[in-house]
Amino acid sequence: MNKVEIIKNNISRKLKSNFGKTVKTATSEQIYKACALCIRDDIVDEWMEANTKVKTQGLKRLYYMSAEFLMGRALVNNMINMHLKEDYAAALKDFGFTLENIEEQESDAGLGNGGLGRLAACFLDSLATLDLPATGCGIRYEYGLFKQRILDGEQVEMEDDWIGDGYVWEIQDPEEQVEVRFGGDIEEKWEENGLNIIHKNYYKVFAIPCDIPVVGYESKMPATLRLWSARAEKNLDLNYFNRGEYIRSMQEKELSEVISKVLYPEDNHEQGRQLRLKQFYFFTSATIQSIIKQHKATYGDVHTLPDYVVIQINDTHPAIAIPEMMRVLIDEERLSWEESYEITSKVFNYTNHTIMSEALERWPEQMFEKLLPRIYRIIKTINGRFCDMLWNKYPGEWDKISRMSIIAYDEIRMANLCVAVCNKVNGVSMLHADILKTKVFRDFYVTFPQKFLGITNGITHRRWLAKANPLLTDLIKDYIGDGFIKDYRELSRLKEYVDDSRFLEEFAAIKKANKKRLAEYLYKKQGVVLNENAIFDVQAKRLHEYKRQLLKVVQILHIYNKILEKPDKNWTPCSFLFAAKASPGYTKAKNIIRLINAVAALVNNDPKTKDIIQVVFIENYGVSTAEILIPAAEISEQISTAGREASGTGNMKFMLNGAITLGTMDGANIEIYDAVGPNNIFIFGASIDDINCMEKFNSYKPGEIFEKNESLRNALTRLIDGTLPVSHDRQFSDIYQSLLFEDYDKSDKYYLLYDFSSYNEAFSNAIEKYNQKDEWNKIAAINTASAGIFSSDRSIEEYNKFIWNLRPLK
Numbered sequence: 001m002n003k004v005e006i007i008k009n010n011i012s013r014k015l016k017s018n019f020g021k022t023v024k025t026a027t028s029e030q031i032y033k034a035c036a037l038c039i040r041d042d043i044v045d046e047w048m049e050a051n052t053k054v055k056t057q058g059l060k061r062l063y064y065m066s067a068e069f070l071m072g073r074a075l076v077n078n079m080i081n082m083h084l085k086e087d088y089a090a091a092l093k094d095f096g097f098t099l100e101n102i103e104e105q106e107s108d109a110g111l112g113n114g115g116l117g118r119l120a121a122c123f124l125d126s127l128a129t130l131d132l133p134a135t136g137c138g139i140r141y142e143y144g145l146f147k148q149r150i151l152d153g154e155q156v157e158m159e160d161d162w163i164g165d166g167y168v169w170e171i172q173d174p175e176e177q178v179e180v181r182f183g184g185d186i187e188e189k190w191e192e193n194g195l196n197i198i199h200k201n202y203y204k205v206f207a208i209p210c211d212i213p214v215v216g217y218e219s220k221m222p223a224t225l226r227l228w229s230a231r232a233e234k235n236l237d238l239n240y241f242n243r244g245e246y247i248r249s250m251q252e253k254e255l256s257e258v259i260s261k262v263l264y265p266e267d268n269h270e271q272g273r274q275l276r277l278k279q280f281y282f283f284t285s286a287t288i289q290s291i292i293k294q295h296k297a298t299y300g301d302v303h304t305l306p307d308y309v310v311i312q313i314n315d316t317h318p319a320i321a322i323p324e325m326m327r328v329l330i331d332e333e334r335l336s337w338e339e340s341y342e343i344t345s346k347v348f349n350y351t352n353h354t355i356m357s358e359a360l361e362r363w364p365e366q367m368f369e370k371l372l373p374r375i376y377r378i379i380k381t382i383n384g385r386f387c388d389m390l391w392n393k394y395p396g397e398w399d400k401i402s403r404m405s406i407i408a409y410d411e412i413r414m415a416n417l418c419v420a421v422c423n424k425v426n427g428v429s430m431l432h433a434d435i436l437k438t439k440v441f442r443d444f445y446v447t448f449p450q451k452f453l454g455i456t457n458g459i460t461h462r463r464w465l466a467k468a469n470p471l472l473t474d475l476i477k478d479y480i481g482d483g484f485i486k487d488y489r490e491l492s493r494l495k496e497y498v499d500d501s502r503f504l505e506e507f508a509a510i511k512k513a514n515k516k517r518l519a520e521y522l523y524k525k526q527g528v529v530l531n532e533n534a535i536f537d538v539q540a541k542r543l544h545e546y547k548r549q550l551l552k553v554v555q556i557l558h559i560y561n562k563i564l565e566k567p568d569k570n571w572t573p574c575s576f577l578f579a580a581k582a583s584p585g586y587t588k589a590k591n592i593i594r595l596i597n598a599v600a601a602l603v604n605n606d607p608k609t610k611d612i613i614q615v616v617f618i619e620n621y622g623v624s625t626a627e628i629l630i631p632a633a634e635i636s637e638q639i640s641t642a643g644r645e646a647s648g649t650g651n652m653k654f655m656l657n658g659a660i661t662l663g664t665m666d667g668a669n670i671e672i673y674d675a676v677g678p679n680n681i682f683i684f685g686a687s688i689d690d691i692n693c694m695e696k697f698n699s700y701k702p703g704e705i706f707e708k709n710e711s712l713r714n715a716l717t718r719l720i721d722g723t724l725p726v727s728h729d730r731q732f733s734d735i736y737q738s739l740l741f742e743d744y745d746k747s748d749k750y751y752l753l754y755d756f757s758s759y760n761e762a763f764s765n766a767i768e769k770y771n772q773k774d775e776w777n778k779i780a781a782i783n784t785a786s787a788g789i790f791s792s793d794r795s796i797e798e799y800n801k802f803i804w805n806l807r808p809l810k
Helices: 003-019 028-056 075-081 085-095 099-103 115-129 238-242 251-260 270-299 302-308 317-332 337-347 365-371 373-393 398-404 414-421 430-440 442-447 461-467 470-480 488-497 501-526 549-565 587-605 623-632 650-656 669-676 688-697 702-708 710-717 733-740 752-770 773-785 792-804
Strands: 061-065 134-139 147-151 154-158 178-182 185-191 194-200 203-214 223-232 309-314 348-351 362-364 411-413 425-427 452-454 535-540 574-579 613-618 635-638 660-663
Touching: 003 028, 003 085, 028 075, 028 085, 028 099, 028 203, 061 115, 061 270, 075 085, 075 099, 075 461, 085 099, 115 134, 115 203, 115 223, 115 309, 115 461, 115 792, 134 270, 154 587, 178 270, 185 373, 194 373, 203 251, 203 270, 223 251, 223 270, 251 270, 270 302, 270 309, 270 317, 270 362, 270 365, 302 309, 302 337, 309 317, 309 337, 309 792, 317 337, 317 348, 317 373, 317 414, 337 348, 337 414, 348 414, 362 365, 365 373, 365 411, 373 398, 373 414, 398 442, 411 414, 414 442, 425 430, 430 442, 430 452, 430 669, 461 470, 461 623, 461 650, 470 488, 470 501, 488 773, 501 613, 501 623, 501 773, 535 623, 549 574, 549 587, 549 613, 549 710, 549 752, 574 623, 587 613, 587 733, 623 650, 635 650, 650 660, 650 669, 650 773, 660 669, 660 752, 660 773, 669 773, 702 710, 702 733, 702 752, 710 733, 710 752, 752 773
Parallel strands: 061 134, 061 309, 134 223, 309 348, 348 425, 425 452, 535 574, 535 635, 574 613, 635 660
Antiparallel strands: 147 154, 178 203, 185 194, 203 223, 362 411
């Protein structure tokens, strides 16, 4: 029996045993689940065997702690990594289904929001591919972030019930549940064997682990994604129920289990901030308790923890794991403070992902103490000892000690906790690492220079090329073989063909086919008719002011004005595609979405411009949408204010798929510039040195720029002159005013007006180059051929070399 027949038999058995269906009576969703269960069985066998070998070989394991894991769909990605895609496609075809239709039945896992979570997902793929023992640790959010809808041009948030009928890839293990405690009182008792900590009057929530094996490419060491789900101690209080107080009888369950309901609950009120703190302590406490329990069961002595465990904190959300490990080692394992601190500082490492102050988490001291009394005392002691050390090193330098202190001004600073305690601290691009050393953590760097390093982010080309762009993948295989899927270095061999006219013709034909695929997708999903003959200019990322979607909108209004002035000019058609979600409480970001859609309504319906420029806002952007959007893009908009974007990974995905970067010298754009050369990227705008100079001398005067630049002034005036079609005649005076204030605290902090002219010139240069088709195709091919260095496999190799020191499974 050949492989396809075996797969068909396995699918039929799963349909019968799990759903009581045959292939003829099953729905597409049941076919999907049957396929997934078949593949999961193969993965689980390998996963269990590998985890047993990790223990017998005495290998160190990485625990990658992150509030987000933006995994995307698993079905086809797993097929690719296991060399099963063609066989399953053939089996499904025999059954009368297409693989594409079956894949559509799988929801995107609602476990992340943007680059932070997608990076974590790529890292798990690479760790598995490199056979390094690893477990990702997070929360099993029931509703994820939110499902975005655009109604009357505005973002509306709806629940994302992505696991409404279960998640076929996970394995729940209630027997490994962990108790997590909140609130209560702390009593200290000195006894013969030392200090005994008694936690009283607390309320507890149980953490239930759900494990998802993550298979790598041609790998024998699947990674584990362990997600924790919150459960109440009692599902129902019968005393209240029998008295007819039905709502109250369920109240404890609801209050406990809300912890794992939603990713990033809105925190502009006290209850929201408390819930976020509960979430972060919930999954870090459960993880730390589980790590130590498993270590003791395998190796016995907690003193050997650093030999077998290394923990990476992905941004500050899981930072609370540091005092939690101290708590377990001191209170439960009865180690001394010095022993516990030495172990903790060896085990933990911290990745900083942003210099934005709002993302460097700070918790109100009073709230923290009330919710986590024992953890608060431990942090207070860490801070006291740390400040004593600083005082001995910098006597009398109160300002410096205050800046470095973990607790100050009634706040607990989680980033300072990480840098003070962790073994290594890394930035995620060359520029970002330098900013951490010279600005954000300058005092720490001067004190602990050996802690700091930079490791540039990466993406997995299994997901973002082999999965997202099968046509381009097949073309590359035809020319250089398939080694690049396993070894990112092989991709550079494609440079041999960037002057080959036949290769470039095929390369361009694939881009055209991918544009057609996107057009069909958007017509089906949103009823949008894309102009496939236009250049696809794409800006897809989280909606934030520093990412400057607003700069693109202002430039579109400028182009609109120019077309009206010169309607007979031979304009190059452009389709400007935006994809982004704004945080529900981020009013300015949501207003920018409203502006994008208002501009779309203007230019798409004006007879003078509708065939030349088009603006489309893509709803509910996520991994699966990105897999269709990114291969179709021709210009990749990476236009953040210099110094604000730590790295970016979207820029790498676009580059890999042959889109050419239009961007600032920010984040990983600098390294893309170095990789492709100055003639194969379009750079504009103020440098980080320019920004630093303007900030130092407060020399940026947006009002003066506005007055001197007539084109800019005319574009901005469209925001307030009644041009834009908006509901209830709501114009955009707030955005207009925010760009022109001279008061630094209120003004354009992201230098949109300063960069406008340079940006417009760079865009014009890109359009001019686009019209030289052969030259454009060569540049696009050079970008793809140069993208191997931005593989997450390379990132993981560097983390392992400089921080983790893991050995691969033999």
